[in-house]
Amino acid sequence: MGPKVFIATVLIFVAGAALFYLKYSVEQKEARLTEMRAQYLEDQKALRVLKAEWTYLNSPGYLQNLARRYLTLRPMDSRQVIAWFDSVPGYIDVTPFKAAGQGSFQSAREVVQASMAQPPEARDEP
Amino acid sequence: MSQKGEKTWPEGNSRLIMETVRNRLMIAVFLFIGAFFLLGARMVGLGFSPSEQLSDQWARGLPVYVAARADVVDRHGVVLATNLETSSLYADPGKVQNPETAIKKLATVIPELAYAKLLSKLKSDKRFVWVRRKLTPQQKVRINALGLPGFFFQTEEERVYPHGALFSHAVGYVDVDGKGLGGIEHYFDIQLGTPISAGDKLQLTLDTRVQHALRDEIERALQTYEAKAAIGIVLNVNTGEVLAMVSLPDFDPNFPAAASNDQKFNRAAQGVYELGSLFKTLTVAMGLDSGAITLTDRYDVTKPLKISRFLIRDDHPKNRILTVPEIFIFSSNIGAAQMAMDIGTDTQQEYFGKLGLFTAPFIEITEVGRPIYPSYWRDINTMTAGYGHGIAISPLQMASAIAATVNGGHLIPATLIKQDANLRGQGIPVFSEEVSAKMRTLMRLAVTEGTGSKADVPGYLVGGKTGTAEKPGVGGYLKNATMSSFVGVFPMNKPEFLVLIVLDEPVGQKKTFNFSSGGWVAAPAVKRVITRIAPLLGVKPITEEVRGYQEIAYLISDTR
Numbered sequence: 001m002g003p004k005v006f007i008a009t010v011l012i013f014v015a016g017a018a019l020f021y022l023k024y025s026v027e028q029k030e031a032r033l034t035e036m037r038a039q040y041l042e043d044q045k046a047l048r049v050l051k052a053e054w055t056y057l058n059s060p061g062y063l064q065n066l067a068r069r070y071l072t073l074r075p076m077d078s079r080q081v082i083a084w085f086d087s088v089p090g091y092i093d094v095t096p097f098k099a100a101g102q103g104s105f106q107s108a109r110e111v112v113q114a115s116m117a118q119p120p121e122a123r124d125e126p
Numbered sequence: 127m128s129q130k131g132e133k134t135w136p137e138g139n140s141r142l143i144m145e146t147v148r149n150r151l152m153i154a155v156f157l158f159i160g161a162f163f164l165l166g167a168r169m170v171g172l173g174f175s176p177s178e179q180l181s182d183q184w185a186r187g188l189p190v191y192v193a194a195r196a197d198v199v200d201r202h203g204v205v206l207a208t209n210l211e212t213s214s215l216y217a218d219p220g221k222v223q224n225p226e227t228a229i230k231k232l233a234t235v236i237p238e239l240a241y242a243k244l245l246s247k248l249k250s251d252k253r254f255v256w257v258r259r260k261l262t263p264q265q266k267v268r269i270n271a272l273g274l275p276g277f278f279f280q281t282e283e284e285r286v287y288p289h290g291a292l293f294s295h296a297v298g299y300v301d302v303d304g305k306g307l308g309g310i311e312h313y314f315d316i317q318l319g320t321p322i323s324a325g326d327k328l329q330l331t332l333d334t335r336v337q338h339a340l341r342d343e344i345e346r347a348l349q350t351y352e353a354k355a356a357i358g359i360v361l362n363v364n365t366g367e368v369l370a371m372v373s374l375p376d377f378d379p380n381f382p383a384a385a386s387n388d389q390k391f392n393r394a395a396q397g398v399y400e401l402g403s404l405f406k407t408l409t410v411a412m413g414l415d416s417g418a419i420t421l422t423d424r425y426d427v428t429k430p431l432k433i434s435r436f437l438i439r440d441d442h443p444k445n446r447i448l449t450v451p452e453i454f455i456f457s458s459n460i461g462a463a464q465m466a467m468d469i470g471t472d473t474q475q476e477y478f479g480k481l482g483l484f485t486a487p488f489i490e491i492t493e494v495g496r497p498i499y500p501s502y503w504r505d506i507n508t509m510t511a512g513y514g515h516g517i518a519i520s521p522l523q524m525a526s527a528i529a530a531t532v533n534g535g536h537l538i539p540a541t542l543i544k545q546d547a548n549l550r551g552q553g554i555p556v557f558s559e560e561v562s563a564k565m566r567t568l569m570r571l572a573v574t575e576g577t578g579s580k581a582d583v584p585g586y587l588v589g590g591k592t593g594t595a596e597k598p599g600v601g602g603y604l605k606n607a608t609m610s611s612f613v614g615v616f617p618m619n620k621p622e623f624l625v626l627i628v629l630d631e632p633v634g635q636k637k638t639f640n641f642s643s644g645g646w647v648a649a650p651a652v653k654r655v656i657t658r659i660a661p662l663l664g665v666k667p668i669t670e671e672v673r674g675y676q677e678i679a680y681l682i683s684d685t686r
Contacts, residue, residue, distance in 0.1 A: 037189050044191040044324070045211055055205040056288040060338035075654075078585045081661050 194283045195304055196321040196328060198297055198311070201369075201544050204334045205288055206297050207311065207379075209304075212284040213266045215257040215277060219248050222276035232257070232277075235268045259302055260284045285311075287379045292337055295392040296330070296371045296491070296542060299379035307382065308390065309491050310542060329544040331367035336360050339658040340370040344627055347651040348374055351632035351642065357393045357521045360659065361624045363529035363615060366538035366553070368489075369623070369663075371395070371522070396493040398518040399609050399628070402595025403457045403644070404528065405514030407613075409465055410454050410568065411531045412477040415561045418469040423450050427460040433506050438463050438513075441594070441643070454568050455576025457592060459513045466512025467505065474508055480556045481527045481537055483519050490542045495520045514595060515603075521611075525626045528613050530556050531565045532589070532621045570618040581614050581649035583656045585667030589618035590652065592644035597631070607631045612648035616656055617665060625659075627651045 056062065067073055193209035200206055215232075222228055225248040233239050236258055247255040257277065261269070266279065285300045287293065298309020306315035314328060340358040348356040360370040373393040377385030391397065413419035424447045431438040440458050453461030466474060478484060486496040498518040500507050510516040522540055530537040535557030557565075569589030572578045577592040593611035596603035611628040615621045632647045634640035641647075660667070 041189045041191055048191075048193070048208060049210055051205060052208050052210055052286050052288050055208075058204075059289045059292070060335055061290070061292060061342070064338070064342070075658055076661060078583050078657055078660065078667050081585070081667050 190324045192321055192324050192326075194319070194321075195285065195300075196318045196326040198318070198328045198330065200330055200332050200334045200337075201367075202333065203329070206293050206330065206332070206334070207285060207287050209283045210286050212260045212282055213263075213279040214259045214282045215261060215269060216280055217248060217255050217257050217277050218253055219250055219255060219276070220253060222248050222274075225249060228274050228277070231272050231274060232269065235265050235272070236261075289334065290380065291376045291378045292334070292341060293332065294376040294379050294385075294389075295373045295394065295493070296332060296337075296368075297379065298491070299382040301382070308379075308493065309392070312492050313490050330542050331362075331369060331544050332371070332542065333369045333662075335662050336659045337370040337372065339662075340625070340655055341372045341374070343651050343654045343658070344372055344629075345374060346654075347627070347629060347632075347647060351629060351635060351638075351647045353629040353632040353647075355393055355630035357397070357626075357628040357630075358655070359394055359521055359525045359624075359626045360655070361525045361529055361540060361626070363533040363621050363624050364538075366526065366529070366540050367544070368522075368540050368542050369659075371542075373397075392491070392493040393521070393628075393630075395487075395489060395491060395520055395522045396495040398495040398498055398520050400515050400518050400595045400598065401521070401524050401609065401611060401628070402514040402593040403459075403462075404524055404591055404593035404611055404613055405511065405517075406454055406457060406462045407528055407531055407565065407569070407591045408477070408481065409462050409469070409474075409512045410450065411557050411561055411565050412474065413450075413465050413469050414564055415535075415557045416469060416473050416477070418473065419450055419465055421450050421564065424448065425450075425453060425458075425461040425464045427453070427458045429460075431460050431463055431509070433509060436506055436510075438509065451568055451571060454591075455572040457572075457577050462513040463509035466508050469508075469512075471503060471505065471508045474511065475503065477556065478511075478517075480554065481530060482539075483517065483523060483527065487520070487523050487526065487539065489522065489540050494522075497523065514593065521626055521628050525613070525624055528591075528615070528626070529621075529624050532562060532569065532615050532618075532624075534559050535562045566615075566618050566621065569615060573614075577643075577645040578612060578614075578649050580645060581612055581653045581656075583616070583653050583660070586656055586660050586665060587617040587619055587668060588614050588653070588656055589616070589621075590614035590649070592649060593628075594643040594645075608642060610642055610644040610647050612644045612652045614649075614652040614656060616660065617668060619668070622665060623659070623663060625652050625655050627655070 195209045197205055197209070198207040219225075225245055229239065229241055229244055229248070233241070239258065244257065247257075260282065261279075269277070269279075283304065285304055287297065287299075294309075296309050298306060298311035298313075300306050300311050304319070306312040306318065310328065310330065311318065318328060337360075340360055344356040344358040347353070356372075356374040358370065358372040359368065361368055371394045373391070375389045377389040382390075410419075414421070426447050427440060427443065428445050428447070430440075438459050440460050442456075444452070444456060444458065448456065448458060448461055450461075450465070452458075453465070483497055484499065486494045488494075497520070499511075500516060507516050526537060526540050530553070535555055536553035537556050538553035566589060569591060570587065571589075572592070573582050573588050573590055578590045581588050581590050590613050593609070593613070595609045595611075596605060597607040597609060598604070599607065609628055609630055610632050611626065613624065613626045615624045627648045629647055629651075632642045634642040634646070638646040
């Protein structure tokens with residue numbers, strides 16, 4: 001048996017082993033894939049259940065009962081709703097803060113002082 | 127023979143044979159090498175191909191769960207009806223060993239089981255009998271733990287309504303096999319039952335938050351005034367979209383079998399009623415539009431009207447001559463009847479026809495009531511129709527007709543299905559824009575100065591009309607049984623939404639001084655509904671008062 005034959009035999013065994021290894025790992029991956037697909041289907045069903053449960057738990061009637069029992073909140077009155085922000089006492093327009101940079105204390109103080117110094121302009125709109 | 131043949135082959139041929147064999151071997155070797163090269167090339171190719179392309183191929187093959195029936199969602203995508211997987215218990219009677227003890231064991235898990243009925247089923251020759259459809263997951267686990275032979279589970283889908291009774295009439299319900307039996311579920315049974323993709327859903331115009339606010343408030347009114355039934359509708363006057371529709375008593379569509387026919391009856395769309403004074407809105411609008419009356423016209427309402435054997439009276443007579451706006455805001459029957467006569471039977475019929483009050487309205491549910499009106503229309507019918515008697519229509523029709531008087535004069539059919547606003551069109555023109563502007567003022571005045579004062583919500587410019595109709599009974603109208611209603615529209619400077627509430631036979635309470643009229647029982651309910659829904663619907667309050675009022679009002683937390 002010459003060296004050529006020996007190398008060829010070794011190569012055949014290595015190739016065979018590699019092929020079996022590949023086949024085996026592909027099978028494993030396929031099994032895992034089938035499992036994952038089944039899981040994916042189950043998850044979709046579970047999502048539907050969770051969505052329905054979420055809707056039930058967020059149902060206004062359910063929330064109202066909880067609020068009545070555990071909170072002291074009451075339905076809003078129309079006079080508590082405002083159309084313009086400057087109807088709120090002590091309201092300070094924050095837009096200048098953003099314009100003045102990264103909201104440093106210096107600029108914040110300036111804005112507050114400025115708003116204290118002069119009353120807000122009256123709006124024409126109701 | 128072969129041995130013999132080998133020996134007989136000439137020596138010189140053996141080299142030739144070896145050569146042939148080697149050549150043939152080489153062919154096989156090259157074939158194998160070629161095949162390996164192909165495999166190698168394919169692997170290298172796969173390695174280099176972009177991964178998205180591959181994952182795309184996998185994704186296309188991913189299993190997608192499509193429920194047997196499409197979901198129904200509200201205008202913001204909140205689930206109103208969905209299909210969930212559930213287990214049902216069935217039995218193979220041939221394999222059940224001891225039916226009596228088996229049922230007794232099952233009854234510990236499902237107490238509602240009918241013993242005798244199930245026993246006869248289990249002793250029959252069939253191979254398949256249902257024991258119980260749609261078990262809860264907990265029941266399934268407990269039945270499994272009993273380990274009864276002959277009993278099996280079947281996976282089924284169950285229709286679930288997460289909001290319970292909230293949408294019972296609008297969305298409807300299905301039977302145990304998932305067939306739509308009421309409301310949207312019935313009207314769109316085929317479309318809902320054949321979903322094509324997992325995301326298929328039917329979007330309605332209803333708003334869960336508005337629907338809840340409306341139901342909560344009319345239920346409160348129903349209980350406070352011991353009414354037999356209550357109806358509520360919230361309508362977008364410019365698009366015809368129904369934001370909420372409630373009919374009480376209602377039922378839980380998750381358990382339709384437990385509901386009585388009375389509970390299943392959709393009073394908002396199927397019930398037809400003589401809605402009384404709400405009709406005066408239409409009478410005044412058609413009078414102004416046809417030119418038969420003007421706002422400055424006056425009518426004598428001091429004496430009850432006597433037409434043949436009929437007598438038209440006012441509940442709270444004003445004993446003087448009233449202008450048209452006064453007749454409207456104080457709701458005078460005598461005045462409205464005279465107005466109707468001035469308008470004339472033909473014109474009144476023409477406007478009723480344009481407003482669709484002689485035919486069943488179109489809306490995407492099957493339970494729609496057909497109006498009831500006299501087949502032969504005499505003068506007395508014209509007069510009584512002027513203040514809403516002698517013609518019975520559904521509250522839904524009433525809401526659409528009132529919307530037409532305030533939205534610029536267009537009758538827009540009510541709809542429950544969310545769709546592109548451009549596809550809906552402008553509706554049918556019934557009144558002129560000028561008449562509509564006058565009606566808006568009149569309805570606002572009926573709240574600020576007239577019978578609807580209890581519906582006013584500061585900031586939202588509510589306008590409306592009260593209605594108190596005596597119910598027809600044996601041998602005439604019943605004095606103490608009324609349909610009390612209020613229709614409110616807000617904001618009146620640019621109407622957006624309409625709230626109609628009708629209470630069936632409310633009983634006057636101490637706090638309403640025993641009055642049970644629309645202005646006393648329905649108007650406060652409309653007020654409460656508007657207070658709750660206006661901020662949700664993005665209607666900004668308008669400060670009627672001087673600037674500064676709100677700053678101070680804001681500091682008072684206890685406003686009521």
